[in-house]
Amino acid sequence: MKTNVTLPDGSVRSFEGAVTAMDVAKSISEGLARNVLSAKVNGEVRDANRTLPETCTLALLTWNDLEGKATMWHSSAHVMAEAVEALYPGAKFGIGPAIENGFYYDIDFGGRSVGEHDFAAIEAKFKELASKKETFTRREVGKTDAIKYFTEKGDEYKLELIEGLNDGEITFYQQGAFTDLCRGPHIPDTSFIKAFKILNVAGAYWRGDEKRKQLTRLYGITFPKQKELDEYLVMLEEAKKRDHRKVGKELDLFTFSEKVGAGLPLWLPKGAALRERLISFMKTAQEKAGYVQVATPHIGGKALYETSGHWEKYGKDSFQPMNTPQEGELFMLKPMNCPHHCEIFASRPRSYKDLPLRLAEFGTVYRYEQSGELHGLARVRGFTQDDAHLFCRPDQVKEEFLKVIDLVLLVLKALSFESFEAQISLRDKVDRSKYIGSEENWVKAEQAIMDAAAESGLKTVVEYGEAAFYGPKLDFMVKDALGRRWQLGTIQVDYNLPERFELEYVGSDNARHRPVMIHRAPFGSLERFIAVIIEHTAGKFPLWLTPEQAIILPISDKFIGKAQEVMELLKSHDIRASVDERNEKIGRKIRDAELDKVPFMLIIGEKEAEANSISVREQALGDMGSMTPLQFKELVSERIAKQLSGL
């Protein structure tokens, strides 16, 4: 018997008899063999020490491959479980997968509270076990034997997992004293793991169901070298420095007050200026795209939300209605702007010639978010959407949708977001109770989104269960400093609300027709959008957006008058500038302006006062030499024009 192996470069190697991926690695080089974590055999990731089929394609996976890392982290989860079992006899185990950065294991410690103070002991035990160079042994187990093993061990979680499996597809992996139900694959032995750290601990419901027991989830990460762990931890610290909650405080952008309430941000003057800048940017873009502005109140009658379906779908879990003292009328804080906008559409007869009607509003909405869910500006209870609703004829849907995609891309470009994901958010495949409207309408809407997304050429991923209750969405997702994904822009096609609000227009055939609605918010919400901008720029905003574009620094107070003249001149050219009039040396003023991330520092001393010039220093880059205030104004205008090209 021979084994023929095709390697990724296309070359074919022939071996006498049965061989493993590890054998193949050794035949290539000892160095490679020392680094092989697992192997991709005919497209499937498997243990490196399993026998290969007679004919196969083979890719050897190392730490440089995502799948190699995943193998190592999954194996690390097993070792962590082994350490936990040694220290906490009787602990029961849920699931322990590899994740994007590391791994976790959900553990039932049997009523014991395990927290950060326990980490050191677990880490020490882990290192002791890993250094033993225990091998991971795979074994196929019959269902009855598998049930028997975990019944004796008393682990009801594993038993529940086994219930969902069929005879013949159950495998156990054992390393040292620890045996686990596991599909694999695993690294050859534990000696590959050289560095380990428990990152944090969290509660996690068994099978993600909040009605079931909460297990303790330990998050950890491992590396093949201690140095890599150290670097990773430094990187995490650096990421924390970009946290919008920290930077927002340092730059005086926003604050929170216990008295006002959790999740209700207070915008300070600089942060409010930033918002205004974003709003006027969007207003300009929208005016060009044929939108009209409307304005609606922050509350609406309960009947409005009964019509829209909000009351039915989310009434119980939202801020509760408030009533008027005399008449007892019920009003709700608006969770969305669309019902109000539907009523504007319905306020008079509409002709097909009026469509598309694009109603835009920077509408502030209020949503009840569970207290544990609040997160700085990224998840709040009151926020302002750059909302608009496009009422159009069915034949206009695709074109309008494509135009909105362009608008979203323009926004992402102006803020230099290069890495975003476009996600098509569809209905839950099973649970349809969360949604309103007919199957027919949903199919039409889902098709419309997929067609438009395909035509736009966007790369998209499909997620089920992420749709709004009235329709599917195209969502634009961006990551924050710590890699968490947030939804920013969103575009939604809706056949349902026009039906519920009985919206109509008169067609060219003089008959009544139902319009289609597109809901869209390119920023999503100003709050979350600003949070993500802060983390992406670390507070160094693009010139067009930054609250203060230039600060004028007189060398001594003799030149304050001159500095003020320059400031007035720049302001008359729409440059946002101020003067640092403090009684400090120039070095100090520069340092403070640098830390405040003001893009330009304009220095005025004796030389400049005489020559009617300014010395320009660019933030983080340094001295640019001297020029006249008008030359500086040109410099600023050119840069802004470049940043906003396309608007």
Add this chain to the structure above:
RNA sequence: GCCUUUGUAGCUCAGAGGUAGAGCACUUCCUUGGUAAGGAAGAGGUCACGGGUUCAAUUCCCGUCAAAGGCUCCA
């Protein structure tokens, strides 16, 4: 909402069963200085809030509120 953790000056943080401290920021004065921190003095805290234990609590215990990391949820 749930699990783990945290809450001391505007900010970052030390501290201890006997009613508090540093650095920065702030105020005043001196200094008028050319590209990342000039000097001196001063002011500033119900130690998150509410109970309890104690001769004595900011410190120990309980509750509430807020914040952090997750889970669930997310119009």
